[in-house]
Amino acid sequence: MPYNKINEDIITQLKAIVGAENVITSKEAMEDYSHDEYAPDWVKHYPEAVVKPKSTEEVSRVLKLASKEKIPVTPRGGATGLTGACIPVCGGISLSLEKMKKVIEVDKENMMAVVEPGLTLKEFYTAIEKFNLYFPPHPGDESAMIGGVIATNAGGARAVKYGVIRNFIKGIECVLADGTVMEVGGKLIKNSTGYNLLNLIIGSEGTLCVVTRAIISLIPPPKAIMTLIVPYNSLHDAIKTIPVIMANNFIPMAVEFIEKDVLFVTEKYLDKTWPCRQGEADLMIILDGESEDEIMKTAEKIGELCLANNAIDVFISDNKDKQAEILKIRSEIYEAIKQHTLEILDVTVPRSKIAELVDAIHVIEEKYKVWLPTFGHAADGNVHTHIMKAVREGDNWKETPEAEWKAKYHLILDEIYKAGKDLNGIISGEHGIGILKKDYLAMSIGEAQVTVMKKIKRALDPDNILNPGKIFDL
Amino acid sequence: MPYNKINEDIITQLKAIVGAENVITSKEAMEDYSHDEYAPDWVKHYPEAVVKPKSTEEVSRVLKLASKEKIPVTPRGGATGLTGACIPVCGGISLSLEKMKKVIEVDKENMMAVVEPGLTLKEFYTAIEKFNLYFPPHPGDESAMIGGVIATNAGGARAVKYGVIRNFIKGIECVLADGTVMEVGGKLIKNSTGYNLLNLIIGSEGTLCVVTRAIISLIPPPKAIMTLIVPYNSLHDAIKTIPVIMANNFIPMAVEFIEKDVLFVTEKYLDKTWPCRQGEADLMIILDGESEDEIMKTAEKIGELCLANNAIDVFISDNKDKQAEILKIRSEIYEAIKQHTLEILDVTVPRSKIAELVDAIHVIEEKYKVWLPTFGHAADGNVHTHIMKAVREGDNWKETPEAEWKAKYHLILDEIYKAGKDLNGIISGEHGIGILKKDYLAMSIGEAQVTVMKKIKRALDPDNILNPGKIFDL
Incomplete structure (x- = not known):
């Protein structure tokens, strides 16, 4: 283990940075921070401390300290993710952005909002509504936070006409692993000024930097x-x-x-x-x-x-x-089957290949005698298949014995991911990789890309402080 | 100089890879490859050899050789750029993609085309028209090649509703500095599978890889x-x-x-x-x-x-x-004043700030007694100011003495870029940085971003083989 543990001295320093009330160390109070919306029990992991900064400067000071002391930092938003990306699998600090939730500005003339990462989608929708502005993406759970939807490049149903989160983020302020504050982009529609770091950060799941502010473009409401x-x-x-x-x-x-x-x-x-x-x-x-x-x-x-x-x-x-x-019925399918669900997939294929993918999934259902409820975003090619630990018998659920679903789980996953790959698809259209999908990353996109991603990660975060154990293993 | 010169043995190896007819070494025949559309004389530079691969495999073999021998490689498309980005300032190989110009597929069902980088925009527009499909971006010069418009993330006038090149490129095949062939993305609308390398490559001006194929999304024609x-x-x-x-x-x-x-x-x-x-x-x-x-x-x-x-x-x-x-009149303003133009700028500011930027430019005109013709893409905040070496006197041009325009040129540039910066703008909305703007990069976007860009460049191209001397100096 290349990391150091958080000792009393470090806790004292963290309290000096963010205030004693914003550092949590009791196991009971940290339970909420040990999982996300959907992570199975075996992925659950407690941080050594939860730290809640109130400003970019505090984020920077926490990261400088963590960098110096070689302590992992896992950024956390609304924890509505489905891949375990905000779970502090290496311990260290769970850096919760929940206290940074200001709407800094709504700029009517440029149709852009400037917000902090801890603002929830629900709060954001409400804040801009009174300016008669509209944010099309709707990734589903409105308790998701802006920082989190940027970290996963969230999508949702409304992406067909208007695009995903990536299409609306025009600027970001973030803090790098060493504590450097970096501003990227702005209230700008066009930008060819050097490498596009903005889009590299969007979807990087908190492994390259901590987003502390975002400039988001808006449209008039339909x-x-x-x-x-x-x-x-x-x-x-x-x-x-x-x-x-x-x-x-x-x-x-x-x-x-x-x-x-x-x-x-x-x-x-x-x-x-x-x-x-x-x-x-x-x-x-x-x-x-x-x-x-x-x-x-x-x-x-x-x-x-x-x-x-x-x-x-x-x-x-x-x-x-x-x-x-x-x-509501469409959105709550997820809730209706959640307690029996092991994992929600988001394989994405070319739009023309969805029916073939669903056929392949039905074949897998037959082969393993399971129910794999499947629905999704048809015009995006984004297919949500649910791997279940129960089957339907008429109007009732019948639990599958643990030994049986455990034996089948990864075999089914392998086959679905392979089916997606064979149709020129990928393993994630909107949920990201997190912990749950990282073993499939190279299969999905090829070793060359994974190698380049790791080189970028090492170049920007040589001690692997930021959200280690996610997307890939270094 | 960290690079080696191309010797006879290397020429023989290059000829073995691409065929003798696709290696040019005579100075006369290489003149075309020593400049781009608008580079001033002092930026002109000859390659040691022009190499014209016909396939991805040949690109890969050329890069493997160049990497081994430490020879710089400057990729080249239609050379319609305005910043000197395709000029081989360190000598070495000018890698012209002009022979890779196939339309590999037009996929009506997914509304995507798969093409090679040497296809010109004009050829591309024609190829998709017969499938009743439409590519909205129109960066101006239709002799630009697909690889080049990807390298600069070109924009143009039609970007207001439909976006720039970045918004239409869904997949890329490219060759890295060491010759590795990498495929990124696909015929996919949503993608959250690891870091977004696609958008890192788009706009990287041939400094990170050579694009050898692109998947481009299309729409039905208006x-x-x-x-x-x-x-x-x-x-x-x-x-x-x-x-x-x-x-x-x-x-x-x-x-x-x-x-x-x-x-x-x-x-x-x-x-x-x-x-x-x-x-x-x-x-x-x-x-x-x-x-x-x-x-x-x-x-x-x-x-x-x-x-x-x-x-x-x-x-x-x-x-x-x-x-x-x-x-035609709008598009040819550029041609009408070209022979008297020193540099065409593409400062981009928030949409609401254009008038203030143009005011500032008028003040600079007064101060230096020059004419700075300015027009541009109003809804994008993308402003084209032309620095001239002549003034208008009634219907005639009056040449400014060389000593005078040389004395004023960089002072004017400094002031315009500062004015853009003060209005929260950047130095390039669509032309890129190339050679001409690299001294202003850190001023425009901050040292933190430039440092990160250099780290990425070093991580992916440690010997700085690919298009050295562009965007920034390592």
């Missing part, structure tokens, strides 16, 4: 939104409609595909009703635009394209409450 | 396009209209601002007529959309917003030939 639910007898037909819609120059805000079985489970869990029961799989298409009339015209044209591609029917909802209910 | 010319008595009023247009959720394809004096020079040069003579400065707004009717409605609403913000008049052109003529 004037109207409409949701289409389109049932099909075959997922293939559903998926095949999407390139047709896009080629006709209709770019929806979101296009989701959902197989019916998992919808029925969620309906029951939430005691809510999905708009239609026919068919095997649905597309959920969200449109936005300048007016109700304009979107209705688009919705009708898209509906025709769907029907021409074997859709059974088209349900259009322009009622706000009904749309919210549909979205 | 069904209709319309051009508005809006004259104002004050550039301030023109600039102030832009946030108003954007806040009303109208996102034009392009928004250019042009001061009248430079337009008149270009009219005369081309013997063509600009739509209006009134006012001091014009906005040129290009709209695209689903139908003529839809765009006309938008154009009328934008026209009203302009008039409410002190526009003198609004000229709307939906005639294809007339629009082409307007665009």
